Amino acid sequence: MISKTLLLLRRVARNLVARVVFGAVLAFAMAFLSPLFEPLLPDEWEIKIGPDAVIPILNILATTMLTVTTFSLSVMVQAYQAAASQATPRAYRLHLSDTTTHTVLAVFTGAFLYSLTALVMFRAGLYPDNAAVMILGVTVLVIVAIIVSILRWIEHLSTLGSMDDTLQMVDRQARDPLYNALRRPALGGLPVAPDAEIPEAAWPLPAPSSGYLQFINMEALHDALTKADASITLIVSPGAHVLKGAPLGWVLGDIEERTALSNCFTFGEIRTAEQDARFGVVVLNETAVRALSPGINDPGTAVDVVHRLARLFSEAEPPKAQPPQFPRIEAPALTATQLMEDGFEPLIRAGAGHPEVIGTVLDTLAKLEHAEWRDLAQAARRTRAYALHHAQESIEVKEDRDALARRV
Incomplete structure (x- = not known):
């Protein structure tokens, strides 16, 4: 169980502005502190390398990194807006915690500020004459970091903002809170009795x-x-x-x-996933419901979400009785019925008229009826009956209704 201080630190670490500011501060520190290590360098290096060898490189870095940072920010915003419009606005919030994007932008912005700071200090005469060697060495390290970041950015851009990337991110961020809630029922306290x-x-x-x-x-x-x-x-x-x-x-x-x-x-003002075990399931469900809307009309995404929910629930270990960590606190425990309500019921209502979607839901729930977690199996059985009733009421073609009935 993390403390509130650690929670705040984790949120700051995931924040885009915080990472960029950290990169900028690191760049400033490198520019100011590098002359302190200058006495450790051989004297012949100081003779061969002077400010004239370093300043042109810094000029190139300052110019190119400003352009690259601006372009990368525009690409990031467009990708996140696409994810919000195609999936759900809640997926946009999860994209904002994308560590790869934040790290790449921090490197680009930090490199720009480092080169700009070093140029100003060279032009202002704040560096000693023999500091060029150390500045060149730091600049080489910055260039290596830029190259690595560009390679990561190119690979990341191939999927950034796509539906597959969004679903994978939501799926990944839904697992830890859900499984933690099952491993530690009632947040480590005593489960509240229903009566x-x-x-x-x-x-x-x-x-x-x-x-x-x-x-x-x-x-x-x-x-x-x-x-x-x-x-x-x-x-x-x-x-x-x-x-x-x-x-x-x-x-x-x-x-x-x-x-x-x-x-x-x-x-x-918004839901977050640190302790909210149901949030990731809700976002997956919202994505499937949005995919079935007339404006998008993408039943394949809804089917994909059903399969992801099936894996998420089937891999969940049943809650086990264990001594409470906080015996003075009674708290509501996560139930299988809540998971079924969040994961499937809105999807059933939205996809009842789509035989391919509701058929996948029925098959998935039939498999979950054999889950090791008994409460989940019972909830899946009730939800399957609910899904079949909706399908029989919504599907107009008799052949489609008969095909669904044969799958029961």
Whole structure:
């Protein structure tokens, strides 16, 4: 379980601006600190290499890297907009965490700022006369980094923004939160019983702000409850939309610093995937529903999403009973019914009139009925009956209905 500080650091590390700024700072540091290592170089190198040998290279770097950075940014924006229009706007958010694109742009921008800074310092006479050797050595390293980044960028551009790339990214980012939620039910706390009653002495913990619940710092919350000898029963999970003042849970025990509990919850305007195990499944489903819209009319993408959902669910290990890591916290556990609702039901309603799509859904659910996770198998059986009912009501051609009936 990551802490809130680590969560914020991970978000900053994935941010495009943060990576570009880091590259720029590194470039400035290299330009300013390189003369400090100059005494380590042989004297004959200083005689052969002077500012006249380095400045033309820096001029070329400054000119070309500005052009390359501008072009790369325009390509990135167009690719992300295409992904948002063809798949779903939520896929656009996942594309924004693409580490390859961010790293390449950081190298290009950092190389531009490095060469520009070195040129200014040379022209202003801020470098000693014998610093050209060290600057040339650093420039060679920068050129090597640019070449590697260009090769990565060329390979990445071949798929950037395509439907295959978008689905693969969503699939990949859906797996870890989902499987973590199954390995650690209730976020490491005690699962809330379906028929649990709230004690009369419990008081509600209000939400400090409105928005999507993005993260619960379970460790800090449990520590605060332990100090006060209290416990809490959460009624919301990450991914839920909460209004300010609405109860997040019910606390049993007296706590003076109630804001310490509220500070353990992170809210935002959008859903994120750190703890939201259902978010990736929802994005996959939205992509399939969008593909079936009249404006796109791409049943093949919907079929692809069904197959990805099948792999995602079939490879999930059943939740296992284990001692809770945070026994003072009761939290809702992820259920197989929720996964079926998020992954298949909207798709069934949108694709009920497409025999090729609904037929794939029925075949997939039939396979999931034999899953090792019993709850998933039962949920798949119920969802399959739901899908068949929709298909029988939506498909007008009798031959198509009969073909589906034979697959049951």
